[in-house]
Amino acid sequence: MYTKIAIIATFFSLWLSGYLQSPNQEYAAFILIFSLGILHGSNDIKLLSKVDTSANTFKLVLYIIVYIAVVLIAGLLFYYIPTIALILFVIFSAFHFGEQHWNNIEGIGINFNRILFLSYGLSVLFLLFVCNPEPTIKIIFELCSIQFNSDWFVWLLAASVICWGLYAGILVYKKKLSLDRLLFEIFLLFVLALVFKTATLIWAFAIYFIYWHSIPSMLEQINFLYNEVSIKSFLKYLKSSFLLWLISISSLFLTFFLLQNEAYLYPLVFAFLGSITFAHSFIISWMFSLKK
Structure with missing residues (x-):
């Protein structure tokens, strides 16, 4: 059901791209990213208490400390060793996107699934680039x-798509993936290519990030936490997420205000x-492992 909605929303955003010029596309993108985008990762503390039901108060506090430490270390990496941080960000994001998109596939084994997730996520990101x-x-x-040389993006995209295609083909051969699903995924990549080519970078990223990752992720989290997806469970999710979402948004805007330089906005958003x-992807992977 949601897939149909996401397709309609994607084509609507593609149509909208023809009417929204820069910087209006960027404004629309930031509204989506700062609302639904950050919101989908703001319920990690609640998820921690759910994924480890045996955790006592001390253990939960320890989890929270480790979570905050991972976020801070990642931030320091972007400040002191940005190249390493960027490479890790692309890899973690790609795996996270792929895992969300393909978590309902039975697969063949843990390592096989990991390569499938990573190669698909990299295909989407390098297609965007x-x-x-x-x-x-x-x-x-x-x-x-x-x-950076733009030709490197092309080679990295080709390698990622070939790897994903081979693994998806094996899944079809092993009857773990229907041919119809594979054809739909290929169609979706062509649709995303059209969107990415038409929209500005940040607007194109927001379209994929919100419709094909953040909202599906929230639906998965709500179902995991409350065993149903409804308006009532969504309001519970919103309530438990609000404080962390507010802290995240406030921190981002405070940092941008202190920098007082619009040129830092895009790098700051991606670094944030x-x-x-990094921390969010570990928790979501833990959640998916418990659902299998």
């Missing part, structure tokens, strides 16, 4: 002071998302 090479290269330079992605 290939379709928006100049702004991507600019952000990489502002983050790491490295002048990268910092919270």
Whole structure:
């Protein structure tokens, strides 16, 4: 059911791209990312108490301390070793996106599934970069002071798509994946390519990030926490997420206000998302392991 809604929302956003010019596309993107995007990762503390039902108060406090430490360490990495941090961010994000998208596939084994998740996520990210090479290269330079070559995106995209295609083909051969599902996923990649090519980098990222990752992730989390997806369970999710969401948004805006430089906005957003992605991806993987 949600897949149909996501398809409609994606095509609507594609249509909207023709009417929204920069910077209006960026404004729309930031509204989506700062609301639903950050919200989907703001319920990690609640998830921690659910994934380890035997955890006492001391253990939960320890989990929270470790969680905050991972976020802070990731932030320090972006500040002191941005190149390493960026590489890790791309890898963790790709795996996280792929795991969310393919978590309902039975697969063949843990390592097989991990390569499937990673290769699919990398295919989406490098497709985004290939379709928006100049702004991507600019952000990489502002983050790491490295002048990236756009041809590298093409080769990395080709390698990722070939790897994903081979693994998806094996799943079809092993009857773990229907041919219809594979054809739909190929169709979806073509749709995303059209969106990525038409929209600006941040607006294109927001369209994928919100419709194909954040909202599906929230639905999975709500079902995991409350055993149903309803308005009532969503309000419970919103209530338990609000404080962490507010702290995250306030921290981001405070940092941007202190910098007082619009040129830092895109790198800051991606660095911020990268910092919270590291810890969040571990918890979501833990959640999915308990559901199997």
